Amino acid sequence: MNKTINQKAWYFVIPVFVLVAFNAAIPLMTVVNYSFQETFGNNVFAWEGTRWFKQILLSERFHASLGRQIAFTLIILLIQIPLGIAIALTMPKKGWGVPVCLILMSMPLLIPWNVVGAMWNIFALPDIGFLGHSLNAIGFDYNFTQQPGDAWFTTILMDVWHWTSLVVLLSYAGLNSIQPAYYQAAEIDGASRWATFRYIELPKMKKVLTLAILLRFMDSFMIYTEPFVLTGGGPGNTTAFLSIDLVKMALGQFDLGPAAAMSLIYFFIVLLVCWVFYNLMMKNEAQS
Amino acid sequence: MSLELKKVEKKVGIDTHIHPTSLTLEKNTINVLLGSTLAGKTTLMQIMAGLDKPTSGEIWFNGENVTGMKVQKRNCSMVYQQFINYPNYTVFENIASPLAITGVNTEEIKQRVGKVAELLKLSAMLNKKPDELSGGQQQRTALARALVKDSDLILLDEPLANLDFKLREELREELPKLFEDRDCIVVYATTEPSDALMIGGNTATLLEGKVIQYGKTLEVYNRPENLISAKVFSDPPMNIAEIIKSGDNCKFTDNNVQWKSSIKIKDGAYKIGIRPHNITTYKEGNNSVEINGKVQISELSGSESLIHFTNGNLNWVSLSNGIQQKNVGEDTKLYMNTDEFLYFDQNNKLVNNG
Numbered sequence: 001m002n003k004t005i006n007q008k009a010w011y012f013v014i015p016v017f018v019l020v021a022f023n024a025a026i027p028l029m030t031v032v033n034y035s036f037q038e039t040f041g042n043n044v045f046a047w048e049g050t051r052w053f054k055q056i057l058l059s060e061r062f063h064a065s066l067g068r069q070i071a072f073t074l075i076i077l078l079i080q081i082p083l084g085i086a087i088a089l090t091m092p093k094k095g096w097g098v099p100v101c102l103i104l105m106s107m108p109l110l111i112p113w114n115v116v117g118a119m120w121n122i123f124a125l126p127d128i129g130f131l132g133h134s135l136n137a138i139g140f141d142y143n144f145t146q147q148p149g150d151a152w153f154t155t156i157l158m159d160v161w162h163w164t165s166l167v168v169l170l171s172y173a174g175l176n177s178i179q180p181a182y183y184q185a186a187e188i189d190g191a192s193r194w195a196t197f198r199y200i201e202l203p204k205m206k207k208v209l210t211l212a213i214l215l216r217f218m219d220s221f222m223i224y225t226e227p228f229v230l231t232g233g234g235p236g237n238t239t240a241f242l243s244i245d246l247v248k249m250a251l252g253q254f255d256l257g258p259a260a261a262m263s264l265i266y267f268f269i270v271l272l273v274c275w276v277f278y279n280l281m282m283k284n285e286a287q288s
Numbered sequence: 289m290s291l292e293l294k295k296v297e298k299k300v301g302i303d304t305h306i307h308p309t310s311l312t313l314e315k316n317t318i319n320v321l322l323g324s325t326l327a328g329k330t331t332l333m334q335i336m337a338g339l340d341k342p343t344s345g346e347i348w349f350n351g352e353n354v355t356g357m358k359v360q361k362r363n364c365s366m367v368y369q370q371f372i373n374y375p376n377y378t379v380f381e382n383i384a385s386p387l388a389i390t391g392v393n394t395e396e397i398k399q400r401v402g403k404v405a406e407l408l409k410l411s412a413m414l415n416k417k418p419d420e421l422s423g424g425q426q427q428r429t430a431l432a433r434a435l436v437k438d439s440d441l442i443l444l445d446e447p448l449a450n451l452d453f454k455l456r457e458e459l460r461e462e463l464p465k466l467f468e469d470r471d472c473i474v475v476y477a478t479t480e481p482s483d484a485l486m487i488g489g490n491t492a493t494l495l496e497g498k499v500i501q502y503g504k505t506l507e508v509y510n511r512p513e514n515l516i517s518a519k520v521f522s523d524p525p526m527n528i529a530e531i532i533k534s535g536d537n538c539k540f541t542d543n544n545v546q547w548k549s550s551i552k553i554k555d556g557a558y559k560i561g562i563r564p565h566n567i568t569t570y571k572e573g574n575n576s577v578e579i580n581g582k583v584q585i586s587e588l589s590g591s592e593s594l595i596h597f598t599n600g601n602l603n604w605v606s607l608s609n610g611i612q613q614k615n616v617g618e619d620t621k622l623y624m625n626t627d628e629f630l631y632f633d634q635n636n637k638l639v640n641n642g
Contacts, residue, residue, distance in 0.1 A: 181368040184339050189386045189433075190360040203375040 034260035052261035065245040073220045076159050084167025091172055105165045117229025120158040148238035151231050155239055170212045174205035210281050221270055242266055289315035289350050291473050296345035298331055305331045307498045313473050320484040321477040323494030329477035333443045338362045364441035365434035369449045371426035373418040380414040383432045404432045424455035444476045460486055481523045493520040515636035518561050527562045527604040542600045547577040547626045553639050561630040567606035573625040581622050586614045
């Protein structure tokens with residue numbers, strides 16, 4: 001078949017180009033610009049080469065916040081993925097319970113991120129918050145604004161509350177796509193509940209779980225709003241994750257060069273992990 | 289060994305899925321449950337296996353009441369319409385799975401799996417995963433899993449429905465042989481009358497949760513007890529007409545088609561059932577009678593020609609051998625073999641029995 005030549009089609013593509021240029025390419029290039037130069041205001045720049053990158057990569061502050069970030073992401077993945085699967089397994093498969101559970105599960109996902117932060121901030125306040133006050137009343141010395149451990153605990157609890165639902169909903173969809181005949185076959189074989197989960201449910205959920213892990217990794221690695229509102233990165237810098245630290249550096253200290261270099265490094269880490277993950281996923285796909 | 293259903297009934301809410309059913313299946317038999325979708329075949333099988341409990345009634349196996357006994361404690365296996373295998377097990381592990389769970393030793397597992405795999409032509413694929421196999425091979429794996437166990441009861445729920453035509457034919461021919469020397473009761477559910485005829489054994493015709501008739505497959509086919517059973521066991525659908533008999537003379541109520549019949553029944557109104565292959569574009573048998581028809585659809589399959597035609601209120605199907613080219617809208621003459629007519633009385637009971 002001959003291709004129809006229709007150059008007018010380009011007009012339909014132009015808006016997308018313009019949009020992408022303005023919301024991704026141009027801002028990104030600005031950041032690149034800052035990351036290699038020193039700015040003196042009034043559009044005066046001096047070339048610095050890779051100085052900012054070296055400075056960031058060698059700085060203890062960056063190592064610390066990257067470490068915190070990795071720890072946070074690992075912890076919430078380790079909690080949310082198994083917890084999400086477990087909740088999905090216990091959700092009803094039919095009847096009036098289905099819509100009730102689905103709506104309850106989606107609620108946290110519908111709340112704006114800064115509202116979640118504010119909610120948990122008030123909820124966890126040691127003097128008036130329900131959680132904070134109750135914990136203190138039963139004898140725990142809990143104060144998330146002053147004790148790093150408590151701050152971490154609260155931040156993780158908040159993220160688990162906010163995002164486990166996503167894993168639940170994805171797992172639930174995966175579970176629902178398994179034909180009942182699989183369960184019957186397992187039952188006839190005399191397979192235990194664990195074997196049914198291990199050899200039927202888990203392999204059948206593989207695809208949605210990979211997606212869930214990828215989404216949760218990206219979101220948690222770039223988390224900003226909720227901990228910013230809840231702890232502001234404190235006490236001290238103990239909950240200053242990468243993005244919080246980045247904003248402090250860029251807008252707090254106005255170190256635009258190092259901040260730009262840091263955001264590029266940050267961006268490449270996220271990109272790299274996603275790329276590796278995606279390739280592993282595709283490799284598995286090609287095998288089966 | 290026998291499987292006995294005693295007045296088994298299944299209700300879900302206010303719906304009755306299985307009306308009280310009594311059925312005895314003997315050892316070493318293949319039993320076909322024949323009926324359209326929603327006739328209750330699957331429900332009945334699940335009750336037989338113990339995957340589902342009957343609302344009332346009892347199931348006896350080998351003289352033992354097994355009603356409500358869990359499926360794990362019953363020695364049975366099942367094959368489904370969908371190809372059900374453990375997705376990340378190899379074919380070998382899949383076939384071995386029922387044995388591994390019951391703790392058979394490795395040497396014996398190897399030997400038994402090897403034997404069944406050979407029987408089902410899977411020997412070359414034992415190390416592959418189900419995803420890498422064709423639909424036919426996946427279903428063979430599922431069949432092998434059902435066979436390896438030496439079950440007392442093997443349930444096959446439309447095992448060929450999801451296969452393409454060629455594979456279906458192939459596996460359908462092999463199936464009866466697979467069960468030949470086995471000490472077990474096989475139940476095979478299908479919607480296709482031709483499956484039942486190919487497999488032989490016994491057939492139960494089902495409609496809307498009722499077993500209409502149970503007996504030797506050929507007997508049920510040739511001598512359906514009533515019109516419903518005849519309808520269930522006919523594909524393309526059976527042609528039915530109202531007739532009046534007086535003396536030797538039979539005549540259609542709707543038109544002037546008439547013929548002589550030596551059948552010994554009282555004069556009066558009857559219904560006749562004619563299978564499509566007994567209406568042909570050429571004369572067959574010694575006692576054929578002519579009928580006019582207006583061609584509605586004509587389907588040629590090469591070896592057979594299916595012609596849908598109307599005559600007054602009748603909307604019938606005929607099946608002739610070879611290619612019989614007819615144009616849509618054409619008026620044509622067809623011949624009915626009156627020796628093969630099934631006569632039913634006003635209560636739809638077969639009257640020319642034997």
